[in-house]
Amino acid sequence: MTDELSRKLRDLPSVDEVLQQLDSRFPRELLAAETRRVIDDARASLRAGKAVDLSNIPRRVIESLEAMQRPSLRQVINATGVILHTNLGRAPLPAFAQLGGYSNLEYDLKAGRRGKRDAHISPLLERLLGKPAIAVNNNAAAVYLALNELSTGYETIVSRGELIEIGDGFRIPDIMQSSGAVLREVGTTNRTRIEDYANAISGRTRLILRVHPSNFHISGFTAKPVLKQLAELGRERGIPVYEDLGSGCIVDLKPWGIDEPVVADSLAAGVNLVSFSGDKLLGGPQAGMLAGDPELVGRLRRNPMFRALRLDKLMYSALETTLRRLLFANWNDLPALRMISATASDIQSRAEGFCRQLHSVDAEVIPGLSLVGGGSTPDQPLPTFLVAISCEDTARAERELRAGDPPVVARIEDDRLMLDLRTVFEAEEESLLRAIRRVAASSAPDMSLPTY
């Protein structure tokens, strides 16, 4: 250690010295702990050879506690045009009655005795899908639960073309292994035939699994049996067929240019069990849905892991609201579906109106593409219109939008800021206008926080 460094380290104030300079509107223990952290940080910075202004330490403590008082998880304006944005919470939540206090989560108000939490969604799901269904924490949990119940210690047959990885570490072979199911791969990456499945069935087989490839698409010399063939094979040989649909549309989105499998179609093809996410094309909160033959769904419901993977009351409330709106076709109250169904010309007129209100900002409306996102329809973008904004320093404008309140997330293309109003709620347009006027006009120096 150099003499200079040891002198600087000696100059670091003690916790008590800093505390004497601070007011006491925060609990004393908290203030002391935060002070210790800031001093430790300063020590680490000095050791790393960085310049540290010791007189800033008290201010850092207060700023850091003030930052902790502000909500971290908050609403943002999504101007990217990616409807199911993985980083922005996937499907935008419909406004739902938020429960304060107590609820009838597991209480049957009519009978006056203990009830099941499923009761809040199962009648709706049964009407939407025509089959019994349950919900767990997310679709990864649904896949795990199905494999664990139906195939632990025994084989599940999967095509080599379907051994996929979704984002953030969800890989079919890995989840199979941790569920206890034994993977029996058949076919090749690009072609798997019904005979491949038939030949693999043995006394050890308990399940045939079909996985929707979600975020990729193979084309060219490819083949796979249609669902009906798989279902027939399963029926003949007494092996249940389970399809992990990923997005799983409840409503057919083909009229809006999105070709994704519809859950009820899979069940009608004779598949015994399906699973899909609550926060992809369903348009609800994070959840995983499992629907199918009453006997299988009953077994999943009784598996001890169901209890570990169950949904909280807030999720039940949001899911119930979403499912009811789907059943009664209130698309306009389901933000994800409303955004998908908006036509390019709807968005064009909104974008032009928006542009006119930007006044002195250098902006124009140009054609572009929105994405569904969330691992669905990777090759089916939706035509849209973008507000293209020229700024002196585009990267800085983009950064300042993100740092604003409310934060705005936008994309940069061709050195211009691009706003896609498809994913912006109409009620957010006013604050978006204000944010854009502020960053496009500002020529103030970069406001990013100094380290010390």
Ligand SMILES: *Cc1c(COP(=O)(O)O)cnc(C)c1O
């Ligand atoms: C998205 C997806 C999953 C994981 O679902 P989560 O709800 O994110 O847990 C599993 N399987 C497929 C095919 C998917 O597309």
